Amino acid sequence: MRTLKIACRIGLAAAALVLLAPTLAPDTARAELVVDVRGGQFQPMPIAVTDFAGEGNLGPEISGIVTSNLGRSGYFAPLARDRFPEAAPAFDAVPRFDAWRAAGVQGLVTGRVTRDGQGRLRTEFRLWDVTTGQQITGQQFFTDPNNWRRVGHIISDSVFTRITGLGGFFDTRIVFVDETGPKENRLKRLAIMDQDGANVRFLTPGDASVVTPRFSPRAQEIAFMAQTSGEQPRVQVLNLETGARQAVGNFPDMTSSPRFAPSGRAIVMALQQGGNANIYQIDLVSRTTTRLTSSVAIDTSPSFSPDGTQIVFESDRGGTQQLYVMNADGSDVRRISFGQGSYSQPAWSPRGDLIAFTRMSGGRFSIGVMRPDGSGERILTEGFHNEGPAWAPNGQYIVFFRDPGGQSGGQLYMVDITGRVEVQIPTPGFASDPTWSPLLSEVR
Incomplete structure:
Protein backbone atom coordinates (compact mmCIF):
# COMPACT_ATOMS: atom_id res chain seq x y z
CA MET A 1 0.00 0.00 0.00
CA GLY A 165 -11.03 10.33 -16.23
CA LEU A 166 -11.42 14.00 -15.21
CA GLY A 167 -9.87 15.72 -12.23
CA GLY A 168 -11.93 16.09 -9.09
CA PHE A 169 -13.74 19.22 -7.94
CA PHE A 170 -15.78 18.24 -4.86
CA ASP A 171 -13.02 18.82 -2.28
CA THR A 172 -13.11 22.56 -2.94
CA ARG A 173 -14.65 25.79 -1.72
CA ILE A 174 -16.38 28.73 -3.34
CA VAL A 175 -16.00 32.36 -2.31
CA PHE A 176 -18.80 34.69 -3.36
CA VAL A 177 -20.38 38.05 -2.59
CA ASP A 178 -23.28 37.60 -0.16
CA GLU A 179 -25.94 40.29 -0.73
CA THR A 180 -28.65 41.30 1.75
CA GLY A 181 -31.06 44.21 2.00
CA PRO A 182 -32.98 46.25 -0.60
CA LYS A 183 -31.53 46.25 -4.11
CA GLU A 184 -30.70 49.97 -4.10
CA ASN A 185 -28.72 49.64 -0.86
CA ARG A 186 -27.42 46.10 -0.57
CA LEU A 187 -24.91 45.01 2.06
CA LYS A 188 -22.19 43.07 0.23
CA ARG A 189 -19.90 40.76 2.18
CA LEU A 190 -17.41 38.14 1.14
CA ALA A 191 -18.47 34.63 2.13
CA ILE A 192 -16.87 31.20 1.77
CA MET A 193 -18.55 27.79 1.68
CA ASP A 194 -18.01 24.23 0.56
CA GLN A 195 -18.78 23.72 -3.13
CA ASP A 196 -22.13 22.13 -2.21
CA GLY A 197 -23.27 25.15 -0.17
CA ALA A 198 -22.44 23.81 3.30
CA ASN A 199 -20.33 25.46 6.02
CA VAL A 200 -20.97 29.08 5.03
CA ARG A 201 -18.67 31.56 6.77
CA PHE A 202 -18.46 35.34 6.29
CA LEU A 203 -15.02 36.78 5.59
CA THR A 204 -15.74 40.51 5.70
CA PRO A 205 -18.12 42.36 8.06
CA GLY A 206 -19.78 44.56 5.46
CA ASP A 207 -17.69 47.65 6.26
CA ALA A 208 -16.97 47.99 2.54
CA SER A 209 -18.82 46.98 -0.62
CA VAL A 210 -16.92 44.12 -2.26
CA VAL A 211 -16.92 42.64 -5.76
CA THR A 212 -14.92 40.24 -7.98
CA PRO A 213 -13.17 38.00 -5.44
CA ARG A 214 -10.49 35.72 -6.90
CA PHE A 215 -8.70 32.78 -5.27
CA SER A 216 -4.95 32.50 -5.26
CA PRO A 217 -3.96 29.25 -6.99
CA ARG A 218 -1.20 28.61 -4.46
CA ALA A 219 -1.88 30.27 -1.12
CA GLN A 220 -4.66 30.92 1.39
CA GLU A 221 -5.49 34.31 -0.12
CA ILE A 222 -8.35 36.08 -1.88
CA ALA A 223 -7.96 39.20 -4.05
CA PHE A 224 -11.01 41.44 -4.49
CA MET A 225 -12.10 45.04 -5.00
CA ALA A 226 -13.47 46.91 -1.97
CA GLN A 227 -14.99 50.36 -1.71
CA THR A 228 -15.56 52.23 1.53
CA SER A 229 -17.82 55.27 1.55
CA GLY A 230 -15.90 58.37 0.47
CA GLU A 231 -12.85 56.47 -0.74
CA GLN A 232 -11.61 55.18 -4.07
CA PRO A 233 -12.27 51.50 -4.79
CA ARG A 234 -9.12 49.48 -4.10
CA VAL A 235 -7.90 46.00 -4.84
CA GLN A 236 -7.17 44.21 -1.59
CA VAL A 237 -5.81 40.81 -0.60
CA LEU A 238 -7.34 38.88 2.28
CA ASN A 239 -5.39 36.16 4.10
CA LEU A 240 -7.85 33.36 4.90
CA GLU A 241 -5.79 32.08 7.82
CA THR A 242 -5.20 35.33 9.68
CA GLY A 243 -8.02 37.53 8.39
CA ALA A 244 -5.48 40.27 7.58
CA ARG A 245 -6.35 42.59 4.67
CA GLN A 246 -4.02 44.86 2.74
CA ALA A 247 -4.31 47.09 -0.31
CA VAL A 248 -2.39 46.10 -3.44
CA GLY A 249 -0.29 48.98 -4.71
CA ASN A 250 -0.36 52.64 -3.79
CA PHE A 251 -2.32 54.23 -6.62
CA PRO A 252 -4.26 57.52 -6.43
CA ASP A 253 -7.00 56.17 -8.70
CA MET A 254 -9.40 53.23 -8.70
CA THR A 255 -8.03 49.70 -9.09
CA SER A 256 -10.29 46.77 -9.99
CA SER A 257 -10.64 43.31 -11.56
CA PRO A 258 -7.73 41.54 -9.82
CA ARG A 259 -6.47 38.13 -10.84
CA PHE A 260 -3.53 36.13 -9.48
CA ALA A 261 -0.71 34.88 -11.68
CA PRO A 262 -0.43 31.06 -11.74
CA SER A 263 2.50 31.27 -9.34
CA GLY A 264 0.43 33.20 -6.82
CA ARG A 265 3.30 35.69 -6.49
CA ALA A 266 1.82 38.47 -8.65
CA ILE A 267 -1.52 40.09 -9.41
CA VAL A 268 -2.78 41.68 -12.62
CA MET A 269 -5.52 44.28 -12.37
CA ALA A 270 -6.99 47.35 -14.03
CA LEU A 271 -6.05 50.90 -13.02
CA GLN A 272 -8.49 53.61 -14.01
CA GLN A 273 -6.99 56.98 -14.95
CA GLY A 274 -9.50 59.58 -16.09
CA GLY A 275 -11.87 57.91 -18.50
CA ASN A 276 -9.41 55.17 -19.43
CA ALA A 277 -8.19 52.00 -17.76
CA ASN A 278 -5.03 49.98 -18.34
CA ILE A 279 -3.71 46.70 -17.04
CA TYR A 280 -0.87 46.53 -14.55
CA GLN A 281 1.00 43.71 -12.88
CA ILE A 282 2.26 43.92 -9.30
CA ASP A 283 4.78 41.52 -7.84
CA LEU A 284 3.49 40.74 -4.33
CA VAL A 285 7.00 40.06 -3.00
CA SER A 286 9.08 42.90 -4.46
CA ARG A 287 6.07 45.24 -4.98
CA THR A 288 7.41 46.00 -8.45
CA THR A 289 4.73 47.48 -10.72
CA THR A 290 4.70 46.83 -14.48
CA ARG A 291 2.31 48.47 -16.92
CA LEU A 292 1.12 45.97 -19.53
CA THR A 293 -1.26 47.99 -21.74
CA SER A 294 -1.13 51.61 -22.89
CA SER A 295 -4.35 52.51 -24.66
CA VAL A 296 -6.90 55.33 -24.60
CA ALA A 297 -9.64 52.73 -24.10
CA ILE A 298 -10.85 50.71 -21.11
CA ASP A 299 -8.73 47.58 -20.70
CA THR A 300 -9.86 45.44 -17.78
CA SER A 301 -10.65 41.92 -16.45
CA PRO A 302 -7.26 40.29 -17.14
CA SER A 303 -6.84 36.53 -16.70
CA PHE A 304 -3.63 34.51 -17.06
CA SER A 305 -3.24 31.34 -19.09
CA PRO A 306 -2.35 28.47 -16.71
CA ASP A 307 1.26 28.41 -17.95
CA GLY A 308 1.60 32.14 -17.24
CA THR A 309 2.72 33.06 -20.75
CA GLN A 310 -0.44 34.87 -21.95
CA ILE A 311 -3.24 37.09 -20.62
CA VAL A 312 -6.78 37.43 -21.92
CA PHE A 313 -8.63 40.68 -21.16
CA GLU A 314 -11.58 42.74 -22.29
CA SER A 315 -11.29 46.11 -24.02
CA ASP A 316 -13.46 48.60 -25.88
CA ARG A 317 -10.53 49.79 -27.99
CA GLY A 318 -12.41 48.65 -31.10
CA GLY A 319 -15.60 50.51 -30.18
CA THR A 320 -17.37 47.71 -28.24
CA GLN A 321 -16.31 45.38 -25.42
CA GLN A 322 -14.38 42.49 -26.96
CA LEU A 323 -11.83 39.91 -25.85
CA TYR A 324 -8.12 40.23 -26.58
CA VAL A 325 -5.12 38.03 -25.83
CA MET A 326 -1.58 39.31 -25.31
CA ASN A 327 1.72 37.92 -24.14
CA ALA A 328 2.36 38.19 -20.42
CA ASP A 329 4.68 41.16 -21.00
CA GLY A 330 1.94 43.07 -22.85
CA SER A 331 3.22 42.43 -26.39
CA ASP A 332 1.44 40.96 -29.42
CA VAL A 333 -2.14 42.02 -28.63
CA ARG A 334 -4.74 40.31 -30.84
CA ARG A 335 -8.54 40.27 -30.78
CA ILE A 336 -10.23 36.86 -30.41
CA SER A 337 -14.00 37.59 -30.15
CA PHE A 338 -15.98 38.39 -33.29
CA GLY A 339 -19.53 37.26 -32.60
CA GLN A 340 -22.61 39.43 -32.25
CA GLY A 341 -22.84 41.59 -29.14
CA SER A 342 -20.24 42.52 -26.55
CA TYR A 343 -17.90 40.20 -24.64
CA SER A 344 -16.61 40.61 -21.09
CA GLN A 345 -15.29 38.88 -17.95
CA PRO A 346 -12.93 36.38 -19.63
CA ALA A 347 -11.53 33.55 -17.52
CA TRP A 348 -8.87 31.14 -18.77
CA SER A 349 -9.53 27.47 -18.04
CA PRO A 350 -7.12 25.68 -15.65
CA ARG A 351 -6.61 23.15 -18.45
CA GLY A 352 -5.63 25.94 -20.84
CA ASP A 353 -7.93 24.75 -23.61
CA LEU A 354 -10.81 27.22 -23.27
CA ILE A 355 -11.65 30.77 -22.25
CA ALA A 356 -15.00 31.39 -20.56
CA PHE A 357 -16.79 34.70 -21.03
CA THR A 358 -20.00 36.67 -20.60
CA ARG A 359 -21.67 37.81 -23.84
CA MET A 360 -24.42 40.42 -24.02
CA SER A 361 -26.55 40.47 -27.16
CA GLY A 362 -30.17 41.43 -27.76
CA GLY A 363 -30.75 42.26 -24.10
CA ARG A 364 -29.71 38.77 -22.94
CA PHE A 365 -26.59 37.65 -21.08
CA SER A 366 -24.92 34.37 -22.02
CA ILE A 367 -22.12 32.31 -20.51
CA GLY A 368 -19.95 30.74 -23.19
CA VAL A 369 -16.53 29.35 -24.02
CA MET A 370 -14.11 29.64 -26.92
CA ARG A 371 -10.62 28.41 -27.69
CA PRO A 372 -7.73 30.78 -26.93
CA ASP A 373 -7.49 31.70 -30.63
CA GLY A 374 -11.19 32.64 -30.69
CA SER A 375 -12.37 29.58 -32.60
CA GLY A 376 -15.02 27.10 -31.48
CA GLU A 377 -17.25 29.58 -29.67
CA ARG A 378 -20.16 27.89 -27.87
CA ILE A 379 -22.88 29.33 -25.66
CA LEU A 380 -23.50 27.13 -22.62
CA THR A 381 -26.41 28.95 -21.01
CA GLU A 382 -28.26 32.22 -21.47
CA GLY A 383 -30.92 34.26 -19.74
CA PHE A 384 -31.96 37.71 -18.62
CA HIS A 385 -28.78 38.33 -16.61
CA ASN A 386 -25.97 35.75 -16.37
CA GLU A 387 -22.52 36.96 -15.34
CA GLY A 388 -19.24 36.23 -13.60
CA PRO A 389 -17.94 32.90 -14.96
CA ALA A 390 -15.23 31.17 -12.91
CA TRP A 391 -13.72 27.73 -13.45
CA ALA A 392 -13.70 24.64 -11.27
CA PRO A 393 -10.14 23.35 -10.82
CA ASN A 394 -10.72 20.46 -13.23
CA GLY A 395 -11.69 22.79 -16.11
CA GLN A 396 -14.94 20.89 -16.68
CA TYR A 397 -17.41 23.13 -14.84
CA ILE A 398 -18.05 26.86 -14.62
CA VAL A 399 -19.73 28.66 -11.72
CA PHE A 400 -21.63 31.89 -12.44
CA PHE A 401 -24.48 33.96 -11.06
CA ARG A 402 -27.93 34.64 -12.49
CA ASP A 403 -30.06 37.65 -11.53
CA PRO A 404 -33.74 37.51 -12.59
CA GLY A 405 -34.16 41.28 -12.16
CA GLY A 406 -36.59 43.34 -10.13
CA GLN A 407 -36.11 43.42 -6.36
CA SER A 408 -34.79 39.88 -6.43
CA GLY A 409 -31.09 39.09 -6.51
CA GLY A 410 -28.48 36.75 -7.89
CA GLN A 411 -28.20 33.02 -7.33
CA LEU A 412 -25.22 30.79 -8.07
CA TYR A 413 -25.24 28.06 -10.72
CA MET A 414 -22.73 25.71 -12.24
CA VAL A 415 -22.73 24.53 -15.84
CA ASP A 416 -20.47 21.99 -17.49
CA ILE A 417 -18.60 22.72 -20.71
CA THR A 418 -21.00 20.60 -22.75
CA GLY A 419 -23.91 22.82 -21.65
CA ARG A 420 -25.96 19.73 -20.78
CA VAL A 421 -25.55 20.02 -17.01
CA GLU A 422 -26.79 23.09 -15.14
CA VAL A 423 -27.33 23.01 -11.36
CA GLN A 424 -28.11 25.69 -8.80
CA ILE A 425 -25.69 26.00 -5.88
CA PRO A 426 -27.47 26.85 -2.61
CA THR A 427 -26.52 30.03 -0.75
CA PRO A 428 -28.07 31.60 2.38
CA GLY A 429 -29.33 34.64 0.44
CA PHE A 430 -28.64 36.51 -2.75
CA ALA A 431 -25.18 35.85 -4.20
CA SER A 432 -22.93 37.11 -6.98
CA ASP A 433 -19.32 37.09 -8.24
CA PRO A 434 -18.36 33.49 -7.37
CA THR A 435 -14.81 32.16 -7.53
CA TRP A 436 -13.80 28.52 -7.20
CA SER A 437 -10.84 27.38 -5.11
CA PRO A 438 -8.21 24.89 -6.21
CA LEU A 439 -8.51 21.42 -4.70
CA LEU A 440 -7.92 21.89 -0.97
CA SER A 441 -5.09 19.34 -1.12
CA GLU A 442 -3.20 21.63 -3.51
CA VAL A 443 -3.41 24.80 -1.39
CA ARG A 444 -0.46 25.55 0.84
Missing part, protein backbone atom coordinates in the same frame (compact mmCIF):
# COMPACT_ATOMS: atom_id res chain seq x y z
CA ARG A 2 1.15 3.54 -0.66
CA THR A 3 0.21 6.58 1.39
CA LEU A 4 -1.08 9.91 0.05
CA LYS A 5 -1.25 12.96 2.29
CA ILE A 6 -3.69 15.80 1.91
CA ALA A 7 -3.38 18.97 3.97
CA CYS A 8 -5.40 22.16 4.01
CA ARG A 9 -4.95 24.91 6.56
CA ILE A 10 -8.34 26.58 6.16
CA GLY A 11 -9.45 25.40 9.57
CA LEU A 12 -8.88 21.74 8.73
CA ALA A 13 -6.47 19.20 10.11
CA ALA A 14 -4.33 17.19 7.74
CA ALA A 15 -5.92 13.99 6.46
CA ALA A 16 -3.81 10.99 5.56
CA LEU A 17 -5.05 8.77 2.75
CA VAL A 18 -4.00 5.15 2.39
CA LEU A 19 -4.86 3.26 -0.78
CA LEU A 20 -6.28 -0.20 -0.19
CA ALA A 21 -4.85 -2.82 -2.51
CA PRO A 22 -7.51 -3.74 -5.10
CA THR A 23 -8.75 -7.30 -4.54
CA LEU A 24 -10.08 -8.13 -7.99
CA ALA A 25 -9.33 -5.31 -10.40
CA PRO A 26 -7.37 -6.41 -13.45
CA ASP A 27 -6.80 -3.71 -16.05
CA THR A 28 -9.02 -5.52 -18.57
CA ALA A 29 -12.02 -5.08 -16.27
CA ARG A 30 -11.38 -1.45 -15.34
CA ALA A 31 -12.05 -0.05 -18.80
CA GLU A 32 -15.72 -1.08 -18.66
CA LEU A 33 -16.85 1.39 -15.96
CA VAL A 34 -16.47 4.65 -17.89
CA VAL A 35 -18.55 7.76 -18.57
CA ASP A 36 -17.15 9.51 -21.64
CA VAL A 37 -18.13 13.15 -21.11
CA ARG A 38 -15.71 14.77 -23.55
CA GLY A 39 -17.98 14.48 -26.58
CA GLY A 40 -21.06 15.86 -24.84
CA GLN A 41 -23.25 12.88 -25.85
CA PHE A 42 -22.95 11.02 -22.55
CA GLN A 43 -25.71 9.31 -20.64
CA PRO A 44 -25.50 9.59 -16.83
CA MET A 45 -24.19 6.35 -15.35
CA PRO A 46 -26.60 4.48 -13.02
CA ILE A 47 -24.71 4.15 -9.73
CA ALA A 48 -25.61 3.17 -6.18
CA VAL A 49 -23.94 4.39 -2.98
CA THR A 50 -24.90 2.20 -0.06
CA ASP A 51 -25.02 3.44 3.52
CA PHE A 52 -21.52 3.14 4.99
CA ALA A 53 -21.54 0.85 8.02
CA GLY A 54 -20.44 1.85 11.54
CA GLU A 55 -20.38 4.96 13.75
CA GLY A 56 -24.11 5.47 14.09
CA ASN A 57 -25.46 8.01 11.61
CA LEU A 58 -22.01 9.15 10.47
CA GLY A 59 -21.67 6.40 7.86
CA PRO A 60 -24.98 7.21 6.14
CA GLU A 61 -24.15 10.94 6.37
CA ILE A 62 -20.87 10.43 4.50
CA SER A 63 -22.44 8.18 1.88
CA GLY A 64 -25.23 10.76 1.51
CA ILE A 65 -22.64 13.41 0.61
CA VAL A 66 -21.14 11.08 -2.00
CA THR A 67 -24.59 10.39 -3.47
CA SER A 68 -25.46 14.08 -3.62
CA ASN A 69 -22.13 15.10 -5.17
CA LEU A 70 -22.23 12.47 -7.90
CA GLY A 71 -25.84 13.31 -8.72
CA ARG A 72 -25.17 17.07 -8.93
CA SER A 73 -22.27 16.48 -11.31
CA GLY A 74 -24.81 15.44 -13.95
CA TYR A 75 -22.66 12.50 -15.04
CA PHE A 76 -24.22 9.97 -12.65
CA ALA A 77 -27.77 8.85 -11.87
CA PRO A 78 -27.74 7.58 -8.25
CA LEU A 79 -30.29 4.86 -7.54
CA ALA A 80 -32.87 5.81 -4.88
CA ARG A 81 -32.43 3.82 -1.68
CA ASP A 82 -35.95 2.43 -1.81
CA ARG A 83 -34.96 0.67 -5.03
CA PHE A 84 -31.87 -1.05 -3.59
CA PRO A 85 -32.16 -4.80 -4.17
CA GLU A 86 -30.39 -5.62 -0.89
CA ALA A 87 -29.47 -3.94 2.35
CA ALA A 88 -25.99 -2.42 2.45
CA PRO A 89 -23.65 -5.40 2.08
CA ALA A 90 -21.02 -5.94 4.75
CA PHE A 91 -17.87 -4.08 3.75
CA ASP A 92 -15.78 -7.25 3.54
CA ALA A 93 -18.48 -9.20 1.69
CA VAL A 94 -18.96 -9.48 -2.06
CA PRO A 95 -22.16 -7.69 -3.17
CA ARG A 96 -24.92 -9.58 -4.95
CA PHE A 97 -23.98 -8.36 -8.40
CA ASP A 98 -26.82 -10.18 -10.16
CA ALA A 99 -29.37 -8.29 -8.05
CA TRP A 100 -27.67 -4.91 -8.64
CA ARG A 101 -27.46 -5.61 -12.38
CA ALA A 102 -31.18 -6.39 -12.41
CA ALA A 103 -31.78 -3.01 -10.75
CA GLY A 104 -29.94 -1.33 -13.64
CA VAL A 105 -26.86 -0.34 -11.64
CA GLN A 106 -23.43 -0.19 -13.30
CA GLY A 107 -21.30 1.23 -10.48
CA LEU A 108 -21.59 0.39 -6.78
CA VAL A 109 -19.93 2.13 -3.82
CA THR A 110 -19.73 0.44 -0.42
CA GLY A 111 -18.02 1.70 2.71
CA ARG A 112 -17.33 1.48 6.43
CA VAL A 113 -16.61 4.06 9.15
CA THR A 114 -14.77 3.15 12.36
CA ARG A 115 -12.39 4.73 14.92
CA ASP A 116 -8.78 3.82 15.42
CA GLY A 117 -6.96 3.60 18.74
CA GLN A 118 -6.19 7.32 18.68
CA GLY A 119 -9.80 8.35 18.19
CA ARG A 120 -9.31 9.26 14.55
CA LEU A 121 -12.04 8.56 12.05
CA ARG A 122 -11.18 5.73 9.69
CA THR A 123 -13.30 5.70 6.53
CA GLU A 124 -12.96 2.99 3.88
CA PHE A 125 -14.73 2.62 0.58
CA ARG A 126 -14.76 0.34 -2.45
CA LEU A 127 -15.93 1.07 -5.99
CA TRP A 128 -17.28 -1.98 -7.83
CA ASP A 129 -17.97 -2.57 -11.51
CA VAL A 130 -21.32 -4.36 -11.30
CA THR A 131 -21.14 -5.62 -14.89
CA THR A 132 -17.87 -7.49 -14.39
CA GLY A 133 -18.15 -8.08 -10.64
CA GLN A 134 -14.72 -6.56 -10.09
CA GLN A 135 -13.46 -4.02 -7.57
CA ILE A 136 -12.20 -0.95 -9.45
CA THR A 137 -10.57 0.92 -6.59
CA GLY A 138 -10.56 1.18 -2.82
CA GLN A 139 -9.15 3.63 -0.31
CA GLN A 140 -9.11 4.37 3.38
CA PHE A 141 -8.75 7.72 5.13
CA PHE A 142 -7.73 8.69 8.65
CA THR A 143 -8.69 12.12 9.95
CA ASP A 144 -10.13 14.12 12.81
CA PRO A 145 -13.84 13.24 13.21
CA ASN A 146 -14.77 16.89 12.60
CA ASN A 147 -13.56 16.50 9.01
CA TRP A 148 -16.14 13.87 8.09
CA ARG A 149 -17.82 16.05 5.45
CA ARG A 150 -14.51 16.60 3.70
CA VAL A 151 -13.94 12.83 3.64
CA GLY A 152 -17.23 12.52 1.75
CA HIS A 153 -16.00 15.04 -0.81
CA ILE A 154 -12.65 13.29 -1.22
CA ILE A 155 -14.39 9.95 -1.81
CA SER A 156 -16.65 11.66 -4.34
CA ASP A 157 -13.59 12.97 -6.18
CA SER A 158 -12.01 9.53 -6.22
CA VAL A 159 -15.11 7.90 -7.72
CA PHE A 160 -15.69 10.77 -10.16
CA THR A 161 -12.09 10.73 -11.42
CA ARG A 162 -11.86 6.95 -11.65
CA ILE A 163 -14.96 6.72 -13.86
CA THR A 164 -14.80 9.92 -15.94
